[in-house]
Amino acid sequence: MLPKIVVTGGCGYIGSHTIIELIESGRYDVISVDSCVRSTPETMDRVENITGVRVKNYRLDICDKEAFFKVFEENPDIVGIIHFAAYKAVGESVEQPLMYYRNNLGALANVLEACQRFSVPNLLFSSSCSVYGDVEHLPVSEATPMGQAMCPYAHTKQIGEGMIQSMAIPNPSTHSLILRYFNPVGAHISGMNGELSPDKPNNLIPIIMRVASGKQPQMTVFGTDYETRDGSCIRDYLHVSDIADAHVKAMDYLVEGRNQEVCEVFNLGSGNGVSVLEMLDATEKVIGRKLNYVLGERRPGDIPAIYGDSRRANELLGWHCKFNVEDMIASAWKWENYQDNNNI
Numbered sequence: 320m321l322p323k324i325v326v327t328g329g330c331g332y333i334g335s336h337t338i339i340e341l342i343e344s345g346r347y348d349v350i351s352v353d354s355c356v357r358s359t360p361e362t363m364d365r366v367e368n369i370t371g372v373r374v375k376n377y378r379l380d381i382c383d384k385e386a387f388f389k390v391f392e393e394n395p396d397i398v399g400i401i402h403f404a405a406y407k408a409v410g411e412s413v414e415q416p417l418m419y420y421r422n423n424l425g426a427l428a429n430v431l432e433a434c435q436r437f438s439v440p441n442l443l444f445s446s447s448c449s450v451y452g453d454v455e456h457l458p459v460s461e462a463t464p465m466g467q468a469m470c471p472y473a474h475t476k477q478i479g480e481g482m483i484q485s486m487a488i489p490n491p492s493t494h495s496l497i498l499r500y501f502n503p504v505g506a507h508i509s510g511m512n513g514e515l516s517p518d519k520p521n522n523l524i525p526i527i528m529r530v531a532s533g534k535q536p537q538m539t540v541f542g543t544d545y546e547t548r549d550g551s552c553i554r555d556y557l558h559v560s561d562i563a564d565a566h567v568k569a570m571d572y573l574v575e576g577r578n579q580e581v582c583e584v585f586n587l588g589s590g591n592g593v594s595v596l597e598m599l600d601a602t603e604k605v606i607g608r609k610l611n612y613v614l615g616e617r618r619p620g621d622i623p624a625i626y627g628d629s630r631r632a633n634e635l636l637g638w639h640c641k642f643n644v645e646d647m648i649a650s651a652w653k654w655e656n657y658q659d660n661n662n663i
């Protein structure tokens with residue numbers, strides 16, 4: 320019997336890619352808990368197409384404690400939780416902050432209570448580089464203090480991290496890692512699983528893909544007068560399967576008892592800053608034609624540049640990114656075409 324891991328948000332973007340990597344490692348058995356309010360149960364068909372394994376999804380809301388706890392009653396052999404399930408749209412969090420606090424923090428409270436009640440020894444928490452706010456010194460390391468949260472979504476990640484740290488005192492038998500992601504992009508290298516974008520995406524790569532596939536006539540580069548090498552914003556993009564692989568290695572680290580503290584923090588980034596214009600240029604090379612974009616005004620709330628120092632994860636988890644910017648774009652493009660050809 321392999322150790323059993325619960326992935327919350329397993330039908331979502333990073334959750335489903337992590338399930339694929341957990342299965343392909345051959346070291347873990349996986350179940351998923353996802354209400355599918357922001358994802359679809361068909362994701363598990365795609366996971367099965369890629370891995371040959373059918374993963375059970377418990378379709379329930381983690382904020383419903385009674386329903387969530389039944390998963391642990393039914394599966395007394397759970398050794399770890401990877402908690403992804405959360406809302407993540409920055410703009411929406413500004414308009415509906417209470418929905419964000421209630422959902423993201425209510426769910427996390429139930430996850431932490433489940434860890435204590437059912438003696439789950441290992442927990443990974445999906446956090447974000449947005450906890451750093453607008454940083455002065457780059458690259459940002461785990462030692463960089465948290466800054467002012469730029470939106471309620473980022474604030475839920477800051478509070479969530481605090482909740483986990485606080486639980487380390489009354490419940491030191493659950494060991495946890497907080498993983499702060501930079502900008503996960505791309506799709507499974509097969510092109511058969513990826514992010515299901517909303518009709519009006521806000522993030523750069525989904526928008527580039529809409530323009531490349533003709534679903535959107537044009538896009539705008541938000542700001543070309545920043546103090547960066549080409550005037551556009553710089554971010555630390557990394558391939559979603561690299562992020563997923565980091566979770567497998569992080570779980571190994573906890574299961575093997577290599578952690579020094581009850582709760583530790585890791586940045587997950589590629590360590591490379593890439594500008595918006597460089598991303599567009601790389602996309603044109605990958606798809607072999609020009610994209611229709613215009614140079615425009617800054618987007619309110621954007622920071623000029625952020626990229627991470629992920630050496631701690633490299634050294635302690637033995638994790639290194641395998642995919643480069645071209646792989647990120649080529650896989651996203653494959654997934655875009657796969658969706659069009661399969662009515663997804």
Ligand code: UD1
Pocket residue numbers: 409410447448449473501502503521522523524526538539540541542552553554595618620621
């Ligand atoms: C956003 C979130 C961040 C979240 C991350 C997840 C904001 C302010 N922040 O980060 O909290 O963790 O997604 O990946 O939304 N851009 C354009 N034109 C476009 C769209 C984007 O030029 O049409 C630029 C943006 O100005 C930015 C860069 O592309 O400089 C990346 O944008 P995006 O993909 O939205 O990510 P972040 O803003 O870094």
